[in-house]
Amino acid sequence: MAERLVTVFGGSGFVGRHLVRKLVEQGWRVRVAVRDAEGAKFLKPLGDLGQVSCVTANVTHQESIRRAVAGAEVVINLVGILYERGRRTFKAIHTDAAAAIARAAREAGASQFIQMSALGAAKDSPSAYARSKAEGEEQVRAAFPGATIFRPSVIFGTEDGFYNLFGAMARAFPVLPYFTTDAPALRKGANGLPEIDFYGRGGMKLQPVYVGDVTSAMVATLTDAGLRGKTYELGGPQVYSMREVLQQVSFETRRNRCVVPVPMIVAKIQALVLQFLPVPPLTPDMVRQMERDNVVTGTLPGLEAFGIVPEHTSAHLPAYLERFRPLHRQIRRMGNKHT
Template sequence: MSARVVTVFGASGFLGTSVVRALVKRDYRVLAAVRRPDLAGHLQPLGYVSQIHALQANLRFPDSIANAVREADAVVNLVGILQPTGRQTFSSVQAEGAGAVARAAVARGIERVVHVSAIGADASSPSAYGRTKAQGEAAVLAACPGAVILRPSIIFGPGDSFFNRFAALARMTPVIPLAYPDTRFQPVFVGDVAEAVARAVDGELQGGATYELGGPEVLSFRELVQFTLDHIDRHRRIIPLSPGAARTQATVMETLDKLLLGFLPDDLKLTRDQLLLLQRDNVVSPEARREGRTLEGMGISPDALEAIVPSYLVRFRARGQFSQPGHNKL
């Protein structure tokens, strides 16, 4: 086993699990820095005995960050939130927290820092999510100019929060209301993003560069939802919402979530900040493609939706997982 140690902040999440898997396959030892180590037990079978160790860390507490990177040779930060809850605000996690991780790494003499942001990170974004993502990138590069920034589009794979969400909604409602249905996305497979992270840790990517990660297909929001419906064999009417109706829906959902103390099911949650993000396409920029700052530029051939998504949506099929899609829709 390699003596090289990588601290991964946010290791127990959807992307984090795949990143840990990619790193242990390269024989790195992984320190999984998470807020709840008791919920990181699923990482242990991914590696050898003692290869993965979970420890408590919270980006709002610098001492816990410093402790997490104390033995590391490289640091990966995957932490991000779609909706603020309590003291876990966009600013504290995605802006200040990202900078704190980079500064702690530099203080320990760690030169290899990988920060996962998102396409849509923009200092002038109307969305607090987009602005704080950009602020986090700036803070990371200010502390560690050689850091690698990775910006994925929406990430798909078993356990994702996009295709699983709309498949679950289709089981609950006869209609699917959509805000900004023509917004374009470039979904990217979680395994491809994890491979990009691992290559950055290996030192194969250019330090100080920002890479944009997207899959081989660019589809509209409506087309992605229809793709989901087709593969779970359910006929649902997709209803485009006007901007005003979408804001009303988001306001109602936010209010209901507060009244339920945050226990509104994730599949039903919608915020006004998310609507602001939906106003812009979420695709790899022409500049990134031209300069090779993409998965293809790294030598990674991205997986297509059709090759991955149907395999984990079978549990949502109207007539069971062994039915053939396209027949007897409900």
């Protein structure tokens, strides 16, 4: 299988580097198509000499895409953005570029195409991000009818941008806020008397899925024709509210931070300002996403279709959130002295 080629667009990102590693282990020759080929060379040692190559590709330029997919048996598109800047709009990247890559893959004679979308992708979503993902799926299927589409929930793992972000916040701030639409509020208590509910339902619901499970599912489609051509929703074994996610982070970082609810209107006001930062932590579109839960619907196949038992966050969070604990290096050194 060493001569079989797979092109991975966006292969230097969080999910991409895990996927490249799995593809290499399966004996594939991997061409990583990224904007900065030089910066992606850290992937080359994952394989044997020449097994991983990095090429410069701009997903908004058709000729660049054609060069990247030439000779590939499989093409995988992982490219996505969380906020818009200039010409890099959700439509340009999630819809138009996805369609262009799928079209080029078909014209190049690729036998398989995999598109990574997102859980919650829907053409009627209030979020432009989610709408563009749904439109991208539609365009990909039109360009490459046998495409396989994955819709993961929030993906966690050692280098993720989700739990690590909150770990950094726990280290820097005395409280961890979550945004909610139903708290604080006055509700009838168990005794029938009115009482203040400070927490509500705990903010939006999430179903974090392990990066290793996501990439294992993708790789499985390469060898099992029965798994191809479908849309999958990938979620982990447990649904969490944002409040529960932050409580996890508080515990694993040993920071004992107070997790507090903040009305959604505050998020909307903050987003109006923060959206102009070079890398905005919050935008109006992100706020609209937070107003809907991010869990599997149960109407589409998931990890069970691959025989994958999803990994729990507790199996991985302690290892990579440890670095946010107080004096963790000093504690480790002291422990070593006594062993």
